[in-house]
Amino acid sequence: MSKRIVKLMQGNEACVAGALAAGMKFFAGYPITPSTEIAEGSAEKLPEVGGKFIQMEDEIAGIAAAIGGSIAGFKSMTATSGPGFSLKQENIGYAALAEIPLVIVNVMRGGPSTGLPTSPGQGDVMQAMWGTHGDHPVIAISPQSVTEMYYETVRAFNLAEKYRTPVILMPDEVVGHMRERIEIPNADELEIFDRLKPVEGEDYIPYGVREGDLVPRMAGFGEGYRYHITGLFHDDMGFPTNSTVKAGVKINRLMAKITDNLEDLISYDEYLMDDAEIMIVAYGSTARTAKNAINKLRAEGIKVGMLRPITIWPYPVEATLARAKQVNKVLVVEHNLGQLMLEVERVVKSEAELHFLGRADGDVFVPSDIVKKVKEVL
Amino acid sequence: MKNSELVSKYMRDSRLPHIWCPGCGHGIIMHSIIRAIENLGLDKDKVTIVSGIGCSSRAPGYMDFNTLHTTHGRALAFATGIKLAKPDMKVIVISGDGDASAIGGNHLIHAARRNIGITTIVFNNNIYGMTGGQYSPTTPHGDFGTTAPYGNIDRPFDIANLAAAAGATYAARTTAFHATQMTNYIQKAIAHEGFSLVEAISVCPTYYGRKNKKGSAVAMMNFLKESFVDVKAAERMTPEQLQGKFLMGEFKHNTQLPEYSAEYQKIVDRLRKE
Ligand SMILES: Cc1ncc(C[n+]2csc(CCOP(=O)(O)OP(=O)(O)O)c2C)c(N)n1
Ligand code: SF4
Numbered sequence A: 001m002s003k004r005i006v007k008l009m010q011g012n013e014a015c016v017a018g019a020l021a022a023g024m025k026f027f028a029g030y031p032i033t034p035s036t037e038i039a040e041g042s043a044e045k046l047p048e049v050g051g052k053f054i055q056m057e058d059e060i061a062g063i064a065a066a067i068g069g070s071i072a073g074f075k076s077m078t079a080t081s082g083p084g085f086s087l088k089q090e091n092i093g094y095a096a097l098a099e100i101p102l103v104i105v106n107v108m109r110g111g112p113s114t115g116l117p118t119s120p121g122q123g124d125v126m127q128a129m130w131g132t133h134g135d136h137p138v139i140a141i142s143p144q145s146v147t148e149m150y151y152e153t154v155r156a157f158n159l160a161e162k163y164r165t166p167v168i169l170m171p172d173e174v175v176g177h178m179r180e181r182i183e184i185p186n187a188d189e190l191e192i193f194d195r196l197k198p199v200e201g202e203d204y205i206p207y208g209v210r211e212g213d214l215v216p217r218m219a220g221f222g223e224g225y226r227y228h229i230t231g232l233f234h235d236d237m238g239f240p241t242n243s244t245v246k247a248g249v250k251i252n253r254l255m256a257k258i259t260d261n262l263e264d265l266i267s268y269d270e271y272l273m274d275d276a277e278i279m280i281v282a283y284g285s286t287a288r289t290a291k292n293a294i295n296k297l298r299a300e301g302i303k304v305g306m307l308r309p310i311t312i313w314p315y316p317v318e319a320t321l322a323r324a325k326q327v328n329k330v331l332v333v334e335h336n337l338g339q340l341m342l343e344v345e346r347v348v349k350s351e352a353e354l355h356f357l358g359r360a361d362g363d364v365f366v367p368s369d370i371v372k373k374v375k376e377v378l
Numbered sequence B: 001m002k003n004s005e006l007v008s009k010y011m012r013d014s015r016l017p018h019i020w021c022p023g024c025g026h027g028i029i030m031h032s033i034i035r036a037i038e039n040l041g042l043d044k045d046k047v048t049i050v051s052g053i054g055c056s057s058r059a060p061g062y063m064d065f066n067t068l069h070t071t072h073g074r075a076l077a078f079a080t081g082i083k084l085a086k087p088d089m090k091v092i093v094i095s096g097d098g099d100a101s102a103i104g105g106n107h108l109i110h111a112a113r114r115n116i117g118i119t120t121i122v123f124n125n126n127i128y129g130m131t132g133g134q135y136s137p138t139t140p141h142g143d144f145g146t147t148a149p150y151g152n153i154d155r156p157f158d159i160a161n162l163a164a165a166a167g168a169t170y171a172a173r174t175t176a177f178h179a180t181q182m183t184n185y186i187q188k189a190i191a192h193e194g195f196s197l198v199e200a201i202s203v204c205p206t207y208y209g210r211k212n213k214k215g216s217a218v219a220m221m222n223f224l225k226e227s228f229v230d231v232k233a234a235e236r237m238t239p240e241q242l243q244g245k246f247l248m249g250e251f252k253h254n255t256q257l258p259e260y261s262a263e264y265q266k267i268v269d270r271l272r273k274e
């Protein structure tokens, strides 16, 4: 094995590096703080590897072009932040229903509307789940460090390709802009998944799956299979249908891509949970502050640990429930006024006493905020 | 090629009959597109047809190519991704007047500005057909729609000239009545390297016609015949003769400007050599 390259890198740069390692060949987007470095890095690097970059006229066009690139056979990504994430919602639903692999990065900033453009936040967690209309599958991931940004971008591409669905990568601004040491893995250390192509010689049924399978094989436009893609409910051949039976089969299969693969999709991390009596649930940069607070509290003999969802949707229900049964108290800390908290509450029910610490003023938590809150709820 | 042969070669006949109303002009335009493709001898696998949402945007579903029915107004943005990823692909966008110039107006002017090699055929029936007859950006001033019950106070877009002004290097307008000319323009547009647009005036007897007392589909076609004059012929006409007339013809044809996806490919090729 050749030696890994060690670098000082920004989170958004690591996202581009991870995307390229995963095989990204197409990026379309529109600049917005704090995600812009992802567009800039893609603009520089993509043509070097035979890929394409385009700055579109708005975020709607950015995701639309990225979906087009994916349909033409390129692994595709778009990146944005709050206001742009709102604009992309309709086409996220399109990609989910038409089953187009795509990575959408939303570097979360503060507030609704233009809000606090240069401040961090974690206020788009529920939007990632419910932002586009109708029931639809969602995969959303929130990394906490530059290294994780790299690996989770690779994973986002792999999941998008494997399940033919949009995957939302949701670092907060702190993770997007922080600079840290990162060891770049060698190409042979990474497992890269490419969408499955039609089997040669077999009749191609664009949305047909074999018994027991959930993900149809995907032909790129121009590869000799002429077929139809639509955002209307469609039959196995891809053509619009008003059949409630076919619509039911389709939506159930889409949702089953998530519900039948929870183990493959869910990733989380635990810190000092084995003897914990209090569990903090936090993700992204907030989890790093929480870790620091936990070390301080532990030094005082307070048995506190953390469960950190890396995949936030689908939420790690089983893991949370198991730990909720063990601890007396659960404290959710997030950079919003209580979003993932609602999911934790749904899961924990009466298994433990639930507490919440949040803020949405653009300022970050410091460890002493969390130390203080834990002592309050003790 | 006979019509029946054209249908079996280019249409997904299992998808027929189509959803359009009797007398709708959209079928004539779809026919012109496949005839133009036949005349050009294109390989069906190398043609992608992209549409937005509307009655017009249902056309690709019936056509045997790589076909993509997208979201309302966004066809050109999806098509841009496909063209950039696959510059050898002939990419054709089918859009309605609302789809192309209201919700999709921004994408239209930017695709034109880039001169990206996409051919856009706007099926302009001066109304929102699919949603039941609301006024569109091309509904004439004073006409009626379900959302203009007292007469439309908006002023309409001239889509062909809007595209030309935004940078399209081929822009023409013709009507469903002038089917042969339409095929000819669409053929030229598809053969054109840069961004091309054909504004194809359609008729919607069901909503526009009924709301505006335009009579039967035949009467509406006769109206197209009588009220559209070629730009060249118009040069020799007096203002009195031009009263109540609309212009059709080729408004722009410039083969000198570079096409966008080819320009990008040059960057890729240069970097890969270095
Ligand atoms: C985002 C969004 N807004 C509104 C609609 C509703 N809608 C569907 S088609 C249409 C208008 C279509 O008119 P046009 O593009 O002129 O096509 P036509 O039906 O006349 O051929 C509208 C408003 C939609 N589908 N999506
Ligand atoms: S509503 Fe109008 S545009 Fe739509 S199919 Fe009927 S006639 Fe054509």
Ligand SMILES: [Mg+2]
Residues within 6 Å of the ligand: B054, B096, B097, B098, B123, B124, B125, B126, B127, B128, B129, B136
């Ligand atoms: Mg219309």
